[in-house]
Amino acid sequence: MNEQLSRAFGQIKDIVLNRMTGTQRIVSASILAVSIIGLAWVISSNTGTTWASAGTIENPAELRAAIKALEERKLTARMGxxxxVEVEVGQVGEARMVLMAFAEDTGANVGMELFDKSTFGQSARQEQINYVRALEGELARSIRTMEVIRSARVHLAMPEKTVFIREEKKPTASVTLVLESGRDLDKKQVRAIQRLVANAVPGMVREGVAVVGGDGELLSQGQDDQGADGGFELKxxxxxxxxxxxxxxxxxIxxxxxxxxxxxxxxxxxxVTENVTEVDPERQVIRRExxxxxxxxxxxxxVTGVVGMSGNDPQRQENLSKPPKSSKNKKREEREYDNSMTKRVIVQGGARLKQLSVSVVxxxxxxxxxxKASWAARSDPELQAITQAVKVGSGLDEKRGDQVSxxxxxxxxxDIVDEITEEPAVSPFMLEMIRWGIGVFIVLLFIFGVVRPFLALLRKPTEAPAAVAALPEPATPSTGAETALALNESDAPDGTEEDDMKAKQNGDGTPREPETPLLTRGEQLRLKAIEATKQNPARAVELVRAWLTREA
Structure with a gap:
């Protein structure tokens, strides 16, 4: 084991000192230092405790009791x-379950589990009170599921039912919220809370739910408030x-x-409501006929006849002459004429731009x-051109009383620094992912920046020593029947330049024509190696040692 470690350290030392250039040494050392520092930061950040809120308890005594209950369950908790109540990031779910059980035991924010225990002998009034308590607790739990809300309390006003429909009142509700630090509710979320509570109570309308923030600010708005606030927002x-x-x-510009x-x-x-009646005197129509x-x-x-019995005698009446009949005809026509009339009702309402004032600096x-920089005010023609551009761009109307400066x-x-609004903190899960991402990046940087170059240099063939590098090159054979290759002059033990020149000439002094070798390239190299080994055994030994070192 010690020999393997010594050999490994020897190879690393050989690579750093002999095979790597100065630039490669600097780059490798920098990457190694960055990797060590990064890994140390990742390890220290992961070993530290990351806290997250598991809930809020308003009563200080109950808060201390809840922390004690968490510690009994082997959960690390502290007061935030x-x-x-703050616990470690990985224990938030379990801590919330413990807090819910603690709230149930203490009677805070109880839900429908209040009816799990059957109680005999309760009056209808007590059952109604328990139902309202359970409904308030369930609504508070539902509201607390929103990420921006730390705690919530719900109060329901349930009027008693009456037999008179006209005297029946609708139920109302009040919701008190405590938001997370740096967070805020928008109007859509407030309306969602109102609708959530209103839909859970029969007969309740959304306008009957009042939502109040922890600082006493009214977050919800009634019908009368919506108009004023809407006008302010429009402005x-x-x-x-x-x-x-x-x-x-x-x-x-x-x-x-x-x-x-x-x-x-x-x-x-x-x-403004405007009634307009238009009468056309040129056109008359019959209004009534x-x-x-x-x-x-x-x-x-x-008028004839005798008064008395003779006048009442029917026989005497038949003999009397009848008087003539009279007739009368009457016709009446009445016509009422009127001029053509048009009535219009014009209603002008909503928001209208009454006056506009623009100030430009x-x-x-x-x-x-x-x-040497100097400042000078802009010329009057330039300011007039800017003023005209502002008037046209904003639609100013002098008749309306608009002003521009x-x-x-x-x-x-x-430098002008705008007010920076505090952004919500990054979630613990994202922080954990960022830490692990940095760790993976550092590991990859170390592998591709340090380990891989070392392996590449380790696989690179070892350069032969100077003596082995000076081994002779193959020489042209003197005759076609020769099967051995001649050595260069530098490898010959006692050859001279004159002998080499004579070997390349014929007997009469003319240059000898090169002949095509009869052996293959591999055979030539083998014969050359054998000849070189015979002529210089010391160099051959060094070459074999280099091969053995590389293979080891």
């Missing part, structure tokens, strides 16, 4: 900010949108960061560089 939206458009235009725009809009929310025809026929009265012109002032020579 805002009466919260801000108009102002911000106009500022954005004007600033984008001005920065193309004076440069980025060299203009400031402030817009103030007056919005009229009044509603009444035609009456009367025809009547009457008989003349009988632009930086001047800088000339020169460094300490454009001035050139010197800006402070410093």
């Amino acid at each position: 900010d805002g009466n919260s 801000n939206q108009i102002e911000r949108e106009m500022e954005r458009k004007l600033l984008a235009t001005l920065e193309r 004076v440069g980025v960061g060299k203009a400031r725009v402030q817009v103030a809009a007056a919005i009229d929310y009044s509603q 009444d035609v009456t025809n009367e025809n009547s026929v009457t008989d003349s009265p009988d 632009v930086d001047g012109v800088w000339t020169g560089e460094g300490d 454009v001035v050139s002032l010197k800006f402070e020579d410093q």
Whole structure:
């Protein structure tokens, strides 16, 4: 084992000192140092405790009891900010289960499990109270599932049922929320909480649910509040949108960061109803027409006869003459004329832009560089051109009383830093993934930056020593029948340049023609190695040692 370690260290030393260049040594040392530092950071960060909130308990005594209950379950817990219970990241789920069981035992935020235990002898009033408590607890648990909410309490006002429909009242609810640090609820989430509570209680409407933040701020709004708040939001939206458009235009003219725009809009929310009646005297129409025809026929009265019994005698009446009949005809026509009339009802309501005021401040012109830089205000023609551009871009109307102001002032020579809103912290899971990702990257960097180059240099054939590198090259055979190769002059033990020249010439002094070798290339190399070994055994031994070292 010690021999293998010694041989491994010897190979590493040989690679670093003999085979690697100076640049390779510097790069390998840098990568090795970065890898060691990175791995040390990953190990230290993973060995440290990462805390996460498992819940919130408002009562300090119950909070201490809950931490003690977690410690009894072998869970690492501590008291966090805002009466919260913090545990290790990997123990959040188990800790929440323990806290829920603790809340059930202490009677806080109980749910429908309140009815798991059958109790005999309870009155209807007690059952109703327990039902309201259970419903409040279930709603609070559902609301706490939202990521931005630390704790929640729900209070339900359930009116008693009555036989009179007109006197029946709708139930209402109040929800108190404690948000996580740096988090906030938007209007959609508030409306979702209202609808969640309203749908869980029969007869409750969303407007009857009041949502209040931990600092006492009313997060929900009734019908009357929505109109006022909606108008305020519309005003801000108009102002911000106009500022954005004007600033984008001005920065193309004076440069980025060299203009400031402030817009103030007056919005009229009044509603006007206008009744208009139009009469056309040129056009008359019959408004009412009444035609009456009367025809009547009457008989003349009988004034003849004798008073007394003779007048009442029927036989005497038949002999008397009858008087003539009279008739009457009557016709009446009534017509009422009226002019053509048009009635219109115009209702003007909603938001109307009543007045607009725009203030623009632009930086001047800088000339020169460094300490020799000088500032000068912009010229009046340039300011007038900017004013005209602002008027057209914002749609200013002088008849409406709109105002615009454009001035050139010197800006402070410093960077403008906008207010940074605190962003929510990265989730513990993402932090864990980032740590492991950095660790994997460091391992890959070490493998491809240090290990792989070492292995490549280790597999590279070992260079022969200087003596072995000077072994002779194959020489051209003197005759076709020769089966051995001649050595170079440097490898011959006692040869000279004159002997070599004579070997390449014929007997009469003319250059000898090279002849095609009869042996294969492999056979030539083998014969050459045998001849070189015979002539220089010491160098052959060094070569064999080098081969054995490389194979080992």
